[in-house]
Amino acid sequence: MRILLTGASGLVGAAFAQAAARRGHTVIGIVGCWRGAIAGVTESRPVNLADTAAAQKVALDVFPDALVNAAAVAEPLACEMQPDLAEKLNVDLPGMLAQVASHLGAPLVQLSSEQVFAGTHAPYSVHAAVSPVNLYGRQKAEAERRVLTAAPDLACVVRAPLLLGNSLRGRRSLHEKLFETWAAGRAARAYIDEFRQVCPVGNLAEVLVELLERNDMQGVFHWAGTELLSRHEIARRIARHFNLPGKLVEPMTRADCPEISARRPANLALDLTPLVGKLKTRPSSFAAGLEELIVPPPFRHWYHTR
Numbered sequence: 037m038r039i040l041l042t043g044a045s046g047l048v049g050a051a052f053a054q055a056a057a058r059r060g061h062t063v064i065g066i067v068g069c070w071r072g073a074i075a076g077v078t079e080s081r082p083v084n085l086a087d088t089a090a091a092q093k094v095a096l097d098v099f100p101d102a103l104v105n106a107a108a109v110a111e112p113l114a115c116e117m118q119p120d121l122a123e124k125l126n127v128d129l130p131g132m133l134a135q136v137a138s139h140l141g142a143p144l145v146q147l148s149s150e151q152v153f154a155g156t157h158a159p160y161s162v163h164a165a166v167s168p169v170n171l172y173g174r175q176k177a178e179a180e181r182r183v184l185t186a187a188p189d190l191a192c193v194v195r196a197p198l199l200l201g202n203s204l205r206g207r208r209s210l211h212e213k214l215f216e217t218w219a220a221g222r223a224a225r226a227y228i229d230e231f232r233q234v235c236p237v238g239n240l241a242e243v244l245v246e247l248l249e250r251n252d253m254q255g256v257f258h259w260a261g262t263e264l265l266s267r268h269e270i271a272r273r274i275a276r277h278f279n280l281p282g283k284l285v286e287p288m289t290r291a292d293c294p295e296i297s298a299r300r301p302a303n304l305a306l307d308l309t310p311l312v313g314k315l316k317t318r319p320s321s322f323a324a325g326l327e328e329l330i331v332p333p334p335f336r337h338w339y340h341t342r
């Protein structure tokens with residue numbers, strides 16, 4: 037398949053490109069600022085996806101067999117800081133890509149997030165009503181609605197959890213942000229009462245490729261790892277994996293920062309049916325995800341000289 041992949045330079049996009057290339061697909065990747073090589077991407081095109089008309093022109097020009105939308109303003113804080121840009125990337129872009137998918141008769145995978153839920157009634161099934169508590173979650177929920185309205189017979193919306201993995205810049209993912217804090221001389225404070233079902237990004241990427249290849253499953257799906265862990269336990273296990281002292285991770289509770297916590301879902305456990313019973317790819321353990329992590333390149337000097 038010729039797959040048009042937006043967000044090819046992102047955490048999910050770069051992992052998807054590798055997984056798709058391993059299966060023999062051709063990936064045409066759209067990037068924003070990134071200009072380096074991306075493993076698995078045959079052709080890389082810089083496009084400002086906030087310009088919906090320009091993005092549509094490129095998508096029609098590529099004329100792909102399938103589309104994967106992994107471009108986004110993908111962090112809640114970044115959405116709050118640049119709400120207009122986030123609206124274009126997180127809502128307008130997926131809506132437009134779904135129209136293109138419908139026009140081409142091509143399957144589309146839209147990346148969504150566990151953050152469409154409030155975190156008060158876990159575990160969440162695919163049938164649960166969305167209940168976002170922050171702008172990012174509201175935008176992802178609206179994107180889901182637009183995608184499924186424009187391409188109901190072609191689109192898969194995959195709600196992903198917090199992801200483990202190595203990003204191209206070494207500063208995007210969970211363990212990379214922990215390293216950034218540690219290298220700045222600080223301990224990381226992590227919630228003991230906020231729970232996530234973390235998934236390795238490579239495992240998610242295989243699910244996305246499998247969904248595209250099958251092309252008989254449309255609608256909303258959940259994917260996540262096998263364990264529900266507190267943020268504190270997640271950070272503690274990451275520190276231990278890299279032989280770093282436990283004192284680098286300090287516990288905190290949601291009650292310590294009530295204003296911030298109100299916009300952070302507490303428990304985002306996901307029920308993975310029906311996807312988990314229908315795919316060859318199995319959910320991954322947290323330990324398996326840890327094995328794939330490398331010391332992020334920007335912090336190697338700190339790590340080896342500390």
Ligand SMILES: NC(=O)c1ccc[n+]([C@@H]2O[C@H](COP(=O)([O-])OP(=O)(O)OC[C@H]3O[C@@H](n4cnc5c(N)ncnc54)[C@H](OP(=O)(O)O)[C@@H]3O)[C@@H](O)[C@H]2O)c1
Nearest residue numbers: 043045046047048068069070084085107108110147196199
């Ligand atoms: N990471 C997670 O833990 C997680 C969890 C659940 C769901 N998700 C979802 O998965 C998807 C991918 O997230 P991610 O973590 O891979 O994001 P990411 O690492 O932050 O990457 C974002 C991607 O979007 C591109 N992009 C942003 N603004 C752009 C613009 N104006 N024009 C063109 N490209 C632009 C970036 O390109 P450049 O870098 O080249 O500028 C990059 O490729 C998102 O839908 C997100 O909501 C992520």
